Each structure stands twice: as C-alpha cells, then as structure tokens.
Amino acid sequence: xxxxxxxxxxxxxxxxxxxxxxxxxxxxxxxxxxxxxxxxxxxxxxxxxxxxxxxxxxxxxxxxxxxxxxxxxxxxxxxxxxxxxxxxxxxxxxxxxxxxxxxxxxxxxxxxxxxxxxxxxxxxxxxxxxxxxxxxxxxxxxxxxxxxxxxxxxxxxxxxxxxxxxxxxxxxxxxxxxxxxxxxxxxxxxxxxxxxxxxxxxxxxxxxxxxxxxxxxxxxxxxxxxxxxxxxxxxxxxxxxxxxxxxxxxxxxxxxxxxxxxxxxxxxxxxxxxxxxxxxxxxxxxxxxxxxxxxxxxxxxxxxxxxxxxxxxxxxxxxxxxxxxxxxxxxxxxxxxxxxxxxxxxx
Numbered sequence: 001x002x003x004x005x006x007x008x009x010x011x012x013x014x015x016x017x018x019x020x021x022x023x024x025x026x027x028x029x030x031x032x033x034x035x036x037x038x039x040x041x042x043x044x045x046x047x048x049x050x051x052x053x054x055x056x057x058x059x060x061x062x063x064x065x066x067x068x069x070x071x072x073x074x075x076x077x078x079x080x081x082x083x084x085x086x087x088x089x090x091x092x093x094x095x096x097x098x099x100x101x102x103x104x105x106x107x108x109x110x111x112x113x114x115x116x117x118x119x120x121x122x123x124x125x126x127x128x129x130x131x132x133x134x135x136x137x138x139x140x141x142x143x144x145x146x147x148x149x150x151x152x153x154x155x156x157x158x159x160x161x162x163x164x165x166x167x168x169x170x171x172x173x174x175x176x177x178x179x180x181x182x183x184x185x186x187x188x189x190x191x192x193x194x195x196x197x198x199x200x201x202x203x204x205x206x207x208x209x210x211x212x213x214x215x216x217x218x219x220x221x222x223x224x225x226x227x228x229x230x231x232x233x234x235x236x237x238x239x240x241x242x243x244x245x246x247x248x249x250x251x252x253x254x255x256x257x258x259x260x261x262x263x264x265x266x267x268x269x270x271x272x273x274x275x276x277x278x279x280x281x282x283x284x285x286x287x288x289x290x291x292x293x294x295x296x297x298x299x300x301x302x303x304x305x306x307x308x309x310x311x312x313x314x315x316x317x318x319x320x321x322x323x324x325x326x327x328x329x330x331x332x333x334x335x336x337x338x339x340x341x342x343x344x345x346x347x
Contacts, residue, residue, distance in 0.1 A: 040083065044335060056297060064084070064323065065085055067323060072123045073124050074143075078136050085335055090129060092123065113305060115272075115274050115328065116271065126147070130172055148188070162200060163204070178200065180221075181220050182271065183269075184270065192225070201219065246301060273325040307337045307340075321338075323335065
C-alpha cells in the first residue's frame with residue numbers, strides 16, 4: 001500500500017530508465033544500513049514448506065521469481081532476494097559488453113499498467129557478472145543465467161555467443177535460459193525457427209552434458225508464436241532434452257492496449273509487457289502444458305499483477321512464475337501476497 005500510493009506516484013514522475021537506476025542505488029544503500037536487510041527479509045519472505053517446488057532437480061523455496069531484465073548484470077542479487085523471491089534470473093547477458101539501443105528506450109503506459117522497452121540486451125558482459133556472483137554473500141539464492149547473442153554477431157555465428165556465455169557462467173548459476181525471443185535485437189527471433197533452434201539447443205546441451213554436473217537449460221519463447229510454432233517448440237524440447245520452457249517474453253503486438261494510437265506510434269518499436277500480456281501468456285502456458293501432456297516444466301511470466309494472476313498461470317500449467325512489470329507497478333509486497341495466497345490454498 002505504501003509503495004503503491006506514496007512511492008510509485010513520485011517515481012512515475014520521472015524518466016523510467018533513470019528511475020530504474022535510482023531505485024537500484026536506493027535498494028543498495030538501504031541494505032547497507034545495519035539490520036535493514038534482515039528486517040526486509042523477515043517482512044517480505046513467506047517461509048513455509050508447502051511453498052517449496054522441486055523443478056528440474058532444483059528445490060525452490062517458493063515458486064515466485066524475478067524475471068530477467070530487471071537485474072541484468074547481477075548487481076543486486078543479495079538485496080533483491082530480501083524481497084522474498086524464490087529465485088532470481090539475471091541477464092540477458094552477452095559475451096561482450098554492449099550499450100543497447102539508443103535512448104529513450106523504456107516507456108511506461110500507466111493507463112494499461114504496461115511497459116514497452118527496446119533496451120537491446122544492454123549489459124556489461126558475462127565475465128563482469130561472473131565476478132559479482134562469485135562474491136555475493138547469500139550463496140543460497142537460486143540464480144538463473146539468461147544468455148543471448150551480441151547485436152553485431154550474425155545469426156549463423158550465434159551459437160558461439162551462447163557457448164561463450166554458457167561456459168563462463170556455468171559455475172555461478174543454477175540454471176540457464178536460452179533467450180532467442182527478444183524483439184529488440186535485430187533478427188534474433190529468426191532463431192526460434194525449428195531448424196536453427198534445434199541446432200542451437202543441441203549445441204548447448206552437448207556442452208552441458210560434457211560437464212560433470214549438468215545444469216537445467218530452459219528456452220524462453222515469445223508470446224507471438226502460432227499454435228503450429230508452439231507444436232514445434234514441444235517437439236524441440238522433447239528432441240533436445242532441455243529442461244523446459246519460459247513462457248513468455250514480451251510481445252510486439254499492440255492490440256491489447258487502450259492508450260491512443262498516437263501515443264503508440266510516438267513510442268515506436270519495442271516489446272510490450274504488463275497487464276495487456278496477461279491473457280496471451282497464460283494461453284501459451286495452457287497450450288504447451290495440455291499439448292505436451294505436462295511433459296516438461298513451464299516457468300510462467302507475463303502480466304502477473306496480482307495473486308489471482310499468479311494462480312491462473314499455475315492452474316494453466318506453470319510450475320513456477322516470474323514477475324517483472326507487475327513488480328514495478330505493484331511493488332515488492334506482490335511477492336508476499338502471492339505466496340500467502342498459495343499457502344492458504346495449500347492448507
């Protein structure tokens with residue numbers, strides 16, 4: 001309540017990207033104050049054995065995670081864990097540091113409780129994140145590593161970028177996510193086609209299986225895929241033997257928005273997230289779960305702004321869920337609300 005009625009209105013008066021970095025600085029500063037981290041953890045974390053989920057060999061303390069894109073460079077994994085998340089996904093990381101697309105590139109649409117971004121995998125590079133993850137204090141936080149390719153890397157050489165990130169991050173993350181579904185890197189989504197995607201995932205799994213203790217590998221897909229393409233995804237998961245799917249990334253569709261067409265045109269290209277994505281992401285989860293007969297775990301993400309949204313995705317077939325835009329609009333209390341609702345349901 002305090003966040004939604006007092007903090008958010010102030011933050012929403014300023015540029016979204018500047019607010020993002022200001023928020024990071026504030027969270028870091030607050031957690032440096034003695035005992036504040038412990039107080040935040042106690043306030044936001046719901047500790048209950050009923051919330052535990054074992055997925056792909058990993059036991060998650062609760063099913064609510066933070067989606068990739070929020071803490072790209074693993075700057076705040078310890079501090080963000082104090083808000084009660086069951087796991088945190090960093091990235092998308094690329095082999096080389098890159099600035100991303102030109103600014104402005106992040107836009108709020110408060111009328112629709114949505115965000116459009118065309119960040120373009122801005123990050124400091126996989127090696128930079130590794131050093132930070134090695135030095136984190138809380139080694140118990142489950143970390144996912146979301147990996148992609150550099151903008152300048154042609155698609156026919158993309159596998160080398162994914163291979164580099166996989167090898168560099170292997171010892172410091174608990175699971176991997178192959179991201180070929182961002183709309184903000186030119187031609188990236190072409191890698192979702194069956195042949196190149198199968199080849200890429202086979203390459204990643206060959207690397208993975210050569211390790212002494214292989215890590216779960218998930219595929220993050222777009223919400224804009226047709227049912228035929230989703231059928232291909234099911235077949236690819238089966239054939240490559242990856243752990244599962246994250247559904248979904250942002251959408252290039254604009255039909256769910258109620259904001260004016262002039263505003264949409266003014267913003268321009270980018271991936272849409274938030275409430276307008278709620279229905280479609282749930283449809284994708286349900287389709288994958290039903291058509292595959294629950295053959296693999298699905299991490300559901302897209303438009304989760306309430307405990308009801310979260311339960312809907314879990315009921316549709318998601319094993320875990322992730323927050324991003326809902327976390328921005330609703331605040332950190334959303335994590336606690338979802339977990340408390342789940343405990344009530346399971347009691």
